[in-house]
Amino acid sequence: MNINRNNYEEYFINYMENELTASERKAVEAFVEANADLKSELELFESTKLEADNRIVFKGKDKLIKKEETKIIAWKWNLNMWSIAAMLILAVGTGWWMFHPSDDTNQLSIKSEMPKSDSLSNSKPEIQNQKEERILIEKKSIAKGVAIKKIESIKINEHHDCIVQEIQPKLDSSYKRIIASVNLQNAKDSAEMIIANQDKIENKDNANLSDNEIVAVANKKSDEHILASLPMKTNSTQRQIIKALAWLGGKISGNNSNDGNFNIDLGFAQINHKEALANN
Amino acid sequence: MTINDYNFCVSHHADHLFRFILKHTQHEENARDVVQNAFEILWKKRDEVDAEKAKSFLFSVAYKNMIDQFRKQKKVNLVDEFPAQIKIVNEHKSGLKEILDKALNTLPEVQKLCVLLRDYEGYDYKEIGEILSLNESQVKVYIFRARQTLKNYLVSIETVL
Numbered sequence: 001m002n003i004n005r006n007n008y009e010e011y012f013i014n015y016m017e018n019e020l021t022a023s024e025r026k027a028v029e030a031f032v033e034a035n036a037d038l039k040s041e042l043e044l045f046e047s048t049k050l051e052a053d054n055r056i057v058f059k060g061k062d063k064l065i066k067k068e069e070t071k072i073i074a075w076k077w078n079l080n081m082w083s084i085a086a087m088l089i090l091a092v093g094t095g096w097w098m099f100h101p102s103d104d105t106n107q108l109s110i111k112s113e114m115p116k117s118d119s120l121s122n123s124k125p126e127i128q129n130q131k132e133e134r135i136l137i138e139k140k141s142i143a144k145g146v147a148i149k150k151i152e153s154i155k156i157n158e159h160h161d162c163i164v165q166e167i168q169p170k171l172d173s174s175y176k177r178i179i180a181s182v183n184l185q186n187a188k189d190s191a192e193m194i195i196a197n198q199d200k201i202e203n204k205d206n207a208n209l210s211d212n213e214i215v216a217v218a219n220k221k222s223d224e225h226i227l228a229s230l231p232m233k234t235n236s237t238q239r240q241i242i243k244a245l246a247w248l249g250g251k252i253s254g255n256n257s258n259d260g261n262f263n264i265d266l267g268f269a270q271i272n273h274k275e276a277l278a279n280n
Numbered sequence: 281m282t283i284n285d286y287n288f289c290v291s292h293h294a295d296h297l298f299r300f301i302l303k304h305t306q307h308e309e310n311a312r313d314v315v316q317n318a319f320e321i322l323w324k325k326r327d328e329v330d331a332e333k334a335k336s337f338l339f340s341v342a343y344k345n346m347i348d349q350f351r352k353q354k355k356v357n358l359v360d361e362f363p364a365q366i367k368i369v370n371e372h373k374s375g376l377k378e379i380l381d382k383a384l385n386t387l388p389e390v391q392k393l394c395v396l397l398r399d400y401e402g403y404d405y406k407e408i409g410e411i412l413s414l415n416e417s418q419v420k421v422y423i424f425r426a427r428q429t430l431k432n433y434l435v436s437i438e439t440v441l
Binding site for chain 1: 283286287290291294295296297298299302312315316319323376377380383384395396398399400423424426427428430431434435
């Protein structure tokens with residue numbers, strides 16, 4: 001079908017719609033040349049082509065954009081890692097807080113737990129509490145693992161340091177009198193016997209308690225009469241030292257002959273009796 | 281389609297889709313909601329949609345969503361109708377673009393959609409049919425009628441001027 005004045009609209013529309021073949025387009029152009037009055041109409045059809053307003057934009061594309069999946073996975077992984085790290089920090093922090101008070105607190109507590117020399121003889125409950133506390137801590141340490149156990153070891157050593165500071169002056173001046181005069185195989189055991197019978201001992205005049213009385217009391221609880229040969233009176237200071245030795249788990253070992261070459265093993269310190277005597 | 285394909289669609293098609301919908305809704309917020317909804321659906325179905333068909337998918341989804349909204353508002357009539365009587369009031373002060381915008385609003389919705397997809401996005405009749413769920417012949421007829429109406433509108437304007 002050829003273009004004519006009855007069907008030109010369809011051709012004009014298809015022309016502006018670019019739906020005609022090359023030959024059809026030429027036919028339309030030739031028709032318009034031959035029918036100049038319809039040229040403006042073709043131009044009007046071509047004017048009906050709409051143009052988008054590029055000034056109108058969608059604001060919010062950034063909210064529609066999706067992040068790379070790998071980044072999302074990485075973020076999730078990091079989140080998990082951070083969660084694990086946070087839990088670990090919390091666990092370690094809690095453990096530290098429970099079993100390792102600050103140095104200042106430790107110092108204060110030790111000092112408060114270590115009575116002055118005049119009151120040491122009345123310190124049985126405190127000593128027992130300390131021992132129980134240490135045992136409890138050690139049990140907890142085992143349960144919590146090696147790391148915390150190490151921490152507790154440090155703590156105990158810090159206790160020792162404080163105790164040394166507290167009793168060292170007395171120990172230096174008095175222990176030789178004990179060590180030199182007793183046939184100790186195990187100072188710890190002997191001290192524990194004394195502590196175990198402390199109530200009875202404390203009921204008497206400590207200052208005037210005879211050696212034999214002490215030994216007698218001690219022997220009531222044990223055949224380990226390691227204090228049996230005490231040739232001298234044990235005063236309150238000496239007993240305090242023995243208590244301290246017991247608390248600290250100190251052991252006296254070595255030659256107990258008259259040359260006085262004994263070693264006092266306090267765990268945290270080794271004290272040689274002979275050298276101590278020489279120093280004195 | 282990949283996430284990059286999707287993001288490409290956002291970057292390159294969001295504005296086009298927004299203009300297309302806005303032309304119909306004449307309501308910016310509604311148009312924005314329709315566009316967002318279309319991209320949400322595209323993202324959910326990204327594994328099913330081929331990247332090359334993503335734009336048509338967006339327009340199709342947006343169109344259907346828009347129709348649903350219009351139906352709820354009882355503002356749409358998909359039946360092809362002859363245009364309402366053209367009223368020309370002081371059109372001589374407007375440029376051709378503004379005149380065409382007003383002429384466009386006199387078209388039945390389906391004609392308007394076809395013309396916009398044709399002129400704004402350059403879709404062929406088949407693609408327009410796929411988006412609007414029409415066959416190719418229907419699209420051709422609607423566009424033919426729309427051009428006639430628009431041309432007549434311009435003729436009327438010229439007559440007034």
